[in-house]
Amino acid sequence: MRAMSLDDLRTLFLNSLMLLTASICLAFPVSSARAQTETHVADLFSIFEPSNEKEIGAQQHKKIVAQYGGEYKHDGLNEYVLDIVLRIVTVTEKRNEPWQVTILNSPVVNAFALPGGYVYVTRGLLAMANNEAEVAGVLAHEVGHVIARHGVERQSRATGMGLLGAIAGILTQSADVARLGQTVGGLFLADYSRDQEYEADRLGVKYLGLAGYPREAMADFLQRLEDHSEYAAKVAGKEGKSGQYDFFASHPQTEDRIEKANQLARLQKDDLNRSYGTERYLLAIDGMLYGDDIKEGVIRGREFLHPDLRLAFKAPKGFQLINSTRAVYAKDGRGNQMVFDLDPRGLRDMSIDQYMSTVWLKKVNHNRPEIIQVGGAVGAKTRFVVNQNGRKIYVTAVVINFGYDKVARFAYHSRARSSELEARYEESYSSFRPMTYDEAAEIKSVQLVIQKVNYNESLDDLVGEMVQSSHTRDLFLLLNPVFKTRDPARGDTYKTLMYGTQEGR
Numbered sequence: 240m241r242a243m244s245l246d247d248l249r250t251l252f253l254n255s256l257m258l259l260t261a262s263i264c265l266a267f268p269v270s271s272a273r274a275q276t277e278t279h280v281a282d283l284f285s286i287f288e289p290s291n292e293k294e295i296g297a298q299q300h301k302k303i304v305a306q307y308g309g310e311y312k313h314d315g316l317n318e319y320v321l322d323i324v325l326r327i328v329t330v331t332e333k334r335n336e337p338w339q340v341t342i343l344n345s346p347v348v349n350a351f352a353l354p355g356g357y358v359y360v361t362r363g364l365l366a367m368a369n370n371e372a373e374v375a376g377v378l379a380h381e382v383g384h385v386i387a388r389h390g391v392e393r394q395s396r397a398t399g400m401g402l403l404g405a406i407a408g409i410l411t412q413s414a415d416v417a418r419l420g421q422t423v424g425g426l427f428l429a430d431y432s433r434d435q436e437y438e439a440d441r442l443g444v445k446y447l448g449l450a451g452y453p454r455e456a457m458a459d460f461l462q463r464l465e466d467h468s469e470y471a472a473k474v475a476g477k478e479g480k481s482g483q484y485d486f487f488a489s490h491p492q493t494e495d496r497i498e499k500a501n502q503l504a505r506l507q508k509d510d511l512n513r514s515y516g517t518e519r520y521l522l523a524i525d526g527m528l529y530g531d532d533i534k535e536g537v538i539r540g541r542e543f544l545h546p547d548l549r550l551a552f553k554a555p556k557g558f559q560l561i562n563s564t565r566a567v568y569a570k571d572g573r574g575n576q577m578v579f580d581l582d583p584r585g586l587r588d589m590s591i592d593q594y595m596s597t598v599w600l601k602k603v604n605h606n607r608p609e610i611i612q613v614g615g616a617v618g619a620k621t622r623f624v625v626n627q628n629g630r631k632i633y634v635t636a637v638v639i640n641f642g643y644d645k646v647a648r649f650a651y652h653s654r655a656r657s658s659e660l661e662a663r664y665e666e667s668y669s670s671f672r673p674m675t676y677d678e679a680a681e682i683k684s685v686q687l688v689i690q691k692v693n694y695n696e697s698l699d700d701l702v703g704e705m706v707q708s709s710h711t712r713d714l715f716l717l718l719n720p721v722f723k724t725r726d727p728a729r730g731d732t733y734k735t736l737m738y739g740t741q742e743g744r
Contacts, residue, residue, distance in 0.1 A: 240565070240566060292354035292388075293354075293356070294355070295355055296339075296354050296355030297355065300341075303341075303343075303353070303357075303359060304343065305564055306564070307344065307361065308344040308345045308532060308535055308564060309344045310341055310342065310343065311345075311528070312342070313342075313362075313524075313526070314526075315523060316342065317340075317342055319523045320340055320342060320360065320374070323371065323375050324338055324358055324382065326450050327375060327378060327379045327382050327446050327447075327450050328356075330446055330450050332386065333356070333382075333385070337356055339358070340358045340360075341357070341358070341360075342359075342361070342362055342365070343359055343362070344528075345361040346361070346362070346363040346530050346532075347361055347363050348364045348367055348464065348467050349363070350364050350377050350378065350380075350381055351381060351384075352381040352384050354388070355385075356385060358382065359381075360378065364377065365524055365527065366524065366527065366529055366687050366734075368463065369515075369517065369520075369720070369721075370456075370517040370520045370521075371452075371516030371517070371520040372452045372456035372513075372514075372515040372516055373456050373459055374460075374520065375447060376447055376456040376459065376461075377457075377460050379442070379443035379444075379446040379447050379452075380440060380457065381439070382442075382446060383438065383440070383446065384435070384439045387435070387438055387439065436496070437496075437499065440457060440499065440503070441503060443457050444457050444500060444504055444507065445503075445507070448507050451511075451513060453504075453514075454507055454508070455501065456515065457503075457504065458500035458504060461496055461497045461500055463720075466720065470713055473710060473713065474713075517732075522689065525688060525689040526688065526739070528684060528686060529686060530685050533682055533684050534547060536548075536562055537682055538560045541560065543567055544674065544682060546674065546682040547679075548581070549673055549674040549679050550641065550671070550672070551670075551671075551673075551674050552579065552667065552670045552671040553667055553670040555569065555577060555663035555664055555667040556663050556666070558571045565580070566580040574653075574654040575651070575652065575653045575660065576651070576652050577649065577650070577651050577652075577664075578650045579647070579650075581641065581646065581648070582646040582648060583644060583645055584646075585642075585645055586640060591610065591638060594638060594646065595619045595638050599648060600621070600636065603625075605621045605622070605623035606622055606623060608620065608621045613639050613668065613671055614669075614672050616639050616640050617639075617640050618637060618640065618668075620637045621636050633652070633653040633656045634650060634652055634653075635649075635650070635651040635653075635661065636648075637650075637651075637668045639671055641673070647671055649671075651664045651667075683738040683739075684738070685706055685739065686737055686738075686739035687734055688734070688737045688739075689734060689735075690735055691731065692727045692731040692733065694729050695729075697726070698722055701722075701727060701735065705737070706737060706738060718734040718736075719733045
C-alpha cells in the first residue's frame with residue numbers, strides 16, 4: 240500500500256464492497272444450482288462482442304499490473320519465462336501473433352491471461368514450481384484459455400456486469416464509481432467455468448507434448464497448487480480462509496482435475512526423451528524476491544506493518560489481511576470487512592472531527608463524530624448505515640491524526656451490528672501505532688536462494704538455516720517436496736529462504 244487519498248467514503252465503500260462481493264464469490268465454493276443461476280444472471284448482461292482481442296488485452300493490461308504490485312524484474316528471469324511461452328505458442332495456431340508475458344510483483348500464487356496474448360504469472364507461483372516443465376504446464380494452460388477465446392467470453396459477461404457500476408455511478412453522481420464498475424467487472428466478476436477449465440487443461444497437455452515437455456508436468460503443477468492451498472489454509476488457521484486471490488480463486492478447483500490431466504498425459508504417451516529442465520530453472524529463480532515486497536508493506540498474521548510509512552496495525556480477530564497498492568483490506572468470510580488507507584494531505588488546518596465531517600464523510604449522513612484517543616494520538620469515530628440493494632450495511636468509521644501530513648482512516652463494514660463485532664473493531668483501530676526507526680529497520684526482504692546439501696546435513700539442519708516463520712518446516716517441504724519421501728543427500732539442490740537486499744522492479 241502506498242499513501243493515497245480518496246474523495247469520500249462513498250467511493251471507498253463501494254470500491255471495497257464490490258471487491259469483497261466478487262472475492263467472496265470466488266473464494267468460497269457455491270452449489271452447482273447457484274453457480275448456474277449466477278451464470279444465467281451474468282449472461283443477461285452479455286452485450287459485448289469484441290472486435291479486437293488485442294485491444295481488450297491492452298486496455299486491461301495496466302489495471303492488471305497495478306492490481307498486482309507492478310511488474311517484477313529479475314536478472315534473466317523475465318526473458319527466460321518469455322522463452323517458455325514462445326516455445327509453447329510455436330506449436331499452436333497462434334504462433335505468428337504477438338504475445339506479451341509479464342511477471343507480476345506479487346507473492347500470491349497465480350497465473351492468468353487476457354485476450355490478445357497477454358500472459359501473466361506471479362513471482363509467488365514461480366517460487367512454488369520445481370522445474371521449467373511445471374511452469375510450462377501452467378503457462379500452456381493459460382495459452383489454452385487465450386486460444387479457446389475463454390477470456391473473450393468472460394470479458395463479454397464482465398463488460399455487461401460493468402453496467403451495474405455505471406448505474407451506481409449515476410445514482411451516486413460519481414464518475415469514479417462508474418469507472419470502478421468496469422474495472423471490477425474486468426478483473427474479478429467473471430471467472431472461468433468448469434468446462435473452460437477442463438478445455439484449457441486438455442489444450443495445455445497437448446501443447447506441452449508438442450513443445451517437447453513431459454506431459455505429466457500439467458498434473459504435477461496442479462498438485463503443487465493443491466499443496467500450496469493446504470499450506471495456506473494451515474497458516475491461516477482460525478484467523479481466516481486461504482486462497483482469496485490465488486490460482487484457484489479464478490480457476491475452479493475440482494477434485495478430478497489432477498487425475499484427468501494424468502489421464503490425458505498417459506493417452507498421449509510416447510518414447511521421446513523429455514527434459515524437466517530442473518537445473519536451468521532453479522538457476523533462473525536464484526535470488527528472486529520471496530513473499531511481501533516491503534515497499535508495499537508486510538503482512539504477518541493479523542498485523543500489517545509498513546516500514547517506509549512507519550506504521551502498524553492489526554486486523555480484527557478472525558479477519559484475513561489483503562494488501563493492494565491502493566489500500567489494505569481485511570475480511571472474515573461472513574460479509575464483514577475492513578478497509579484502511581491514508582490521506583497524505585493531512586487535516587488541512589481542521590480539527591479531527593471537522594475533517595471527518597467535511598472532508599471524508601461530506602456526502603454521507605452520519606452520527607456526530609466522537610473524539611477518541613489512539614495511542615496518544617487524537618482521533619474521531621462515527622457510525623452510520625448505508626442501504627445497498629435493499630440490504631443494510633453498518634459502517635464504523637475511524638480517523639486518526641498520524642502527524643502533520645497524514646490521516647489514517649479505517650472503515651469497518653458489517654452485515655449486522657453487534658457488540659462483539661464492535662469490540663473487535665475497537666481492538667483493531669486501537670492497535671494502530673507508529674513504528675520506531677529501529678523496528679522498521681528490522682523488517683527485511685526475503686530472497687529465494689538455491690543451495691546444495693553439504694556432507695552429513697539433515698532435514699532439520701536445512702530447515703534451521705532458513706528464515707524462520709510460524710510453520711518453517713511445512714514451508715520448506717512445500718518448496719522442496721522431494722524431501723517429504725526421502726532424506727536429503729549430499730549434492731541435492733534445494734530452495735531456501737534468506738534475508739537479503741531489496742530488489743528493484
